[in-house]
Amino acid sequence: MDAITIKNLNYAYPNGHYALKDINLNIKKGARFVILGSNGSGKSTLLHHLNGLILPQSGTIEVFNQHINKKNLKAIRKKVGVVFDTPDDQLFATSVYDDIAFGPRNLGLSEPLVNEAVEKALKAVDIVKLKNQSPYALSLGQKKKASIAGVLAMNPDILVFDEPFSGLDHGSIEYLLTIFNELSHKGCTLIITTHNVDLAYSWGNECVLLKDGEILEQGSMHLLEDSQLMTSSHLRTNILATLFEETPFNPRTIDDAKALLKKYMYTERN
Numbered sequence: 021m022d023a024i025t026i027k028n029l030n031y032a033y034p035n036g037h038y039a040l041k042d043i044n045l046n047i048k049k050g051a052r053f054v055i056l057g058s059n060g061s062g063k064s065t066l067l068h069h070l071n072g073l074i075l076p077q078s079g080t081i082e083v084f085n086q087h088i089n090k091k092n093l094k095a096i097r098k099k100v101g102v103v104f105d106t107p108d109d110q111l112f113a114t115s116v117y118d119d120i121a122f123g124p125r126n127l128g129l130s131e132p133l134v135n136e137a138v139e140k141a142l143k144a145v146d147i148v149k150l151k152n153q154s155p156y157a158l159s160l161g162q163k164k165k166a167s168i169a170g171v172l173a174m175n176p177d178i179l180v181f182d183e184p185f186s187g188l189d190h191g192s193i194e195y196l197l198t199i200f201n202e203l204s205h206k207g208c209t210l211i212i213t214t215h216n217v218d219l220a221y222s223w224g225n226e227c228v229l230l231k232d233g234e235i236l237e238q239g240s241m242h243l244l245e246d247s248q249l250m251t252s253s254h255l256r257t258n259i260l261a262t263l264f265e266e267t268p269f270n271p272r273t274i275d276d277a278k279a280l281l282k283k284y285m286y287t288e289r290n
């Protein structure tokens with residue numbers, strides 16, 4: 021089943037610039053989907069369409085077979101949570117707690133249920149101790165975590181993250197990946213944009229490459245091993261594919277690569 025189906029989507033900004041041109045895309049339920057492309061290729065514009073922040077000018081977008089339109093935005097936003105790359109756009113209340121509570125309150129949940137959702141989300145991103153602080157007094161990484169918690173508290177089926185790893189330290193990235201894995205195991209569909217090709221390669225299971233508002237290629241993460249394709253997308257081939265290029269091996273993670281090297285060295289020695 022498709023979580024998202026996009027057909028013939030075009031979008032031009034008011035100045036006439038076409039940021040998306042004839043986009044056709046299916047994102048399966050439960051996918052770990054990565055949108056890749058150089059600066060200005062249309063990734064954010066595409067994400068803004070997924071919960072109706074921008075409505076299609078031509079073409080259609082369906083979320084679990086329901087067309088996004090002006091009338092059903094509330095229902096769509098219950099299903100699709102988007103975390104933008106600029107957390108300041110998402111944080112506006114006087115405390116982190118109230119910011120995260122905004123979504124569940126808007127859904128009409130009772131205050132005890134709101135509290136339960138907020139506490140769970142605070143714990144998930146490890147910012148319980150920041151709950152009474154003003155969002156404006158947080159560091160960029162902490163703001164990012166607070167805006168992620170705001171979306172987690174809504175418990176959507178589809179979670180969309182624009183550049184989730186940028187501005188986060190290594191420990192926070194690892195922590196976020198654990199949250200992503202838990203959501204994935206629960207059956208959520210995860211969609212991210214990133215410039216981090218190595219993380220995308222080890223984390224994702226489907227991807228699309230955008231260039232100048234058009235789809236250059238879509239398919240499995242093996243696309244990221246194609247150095248010609250990556251160069252024409254102005255992206256770097258992922259490091260593991262480069263290292264193992266001339267070998268029959270195809271490790272997807274550092275741990276897989278380590279295990280292979282260990283096995284190979286052991287066989288050589290004996």
Ligand SMILES: Nc1ncnc2c1ncn2[C@@H]1O[C@H](COP(=O)(O)OP(=O)(O)OP(=O)(O)O)[C@@H](O)[C@H]1O
Pocket residue numbers: 033034035037038039057058059060061062063064065066
């Ligand atoms: N408000 C706007 N008005 C006019 N053009 C815009 C506007 N916002 C974005 N664009 C243009 O649309 C194109 C796509 O922009 P978008 O932000 O979607 O790219 P992106 O792939 O997310 O880039 P980045 O990796 O730099 O975040 C770019 O050429 C950009 O200049």
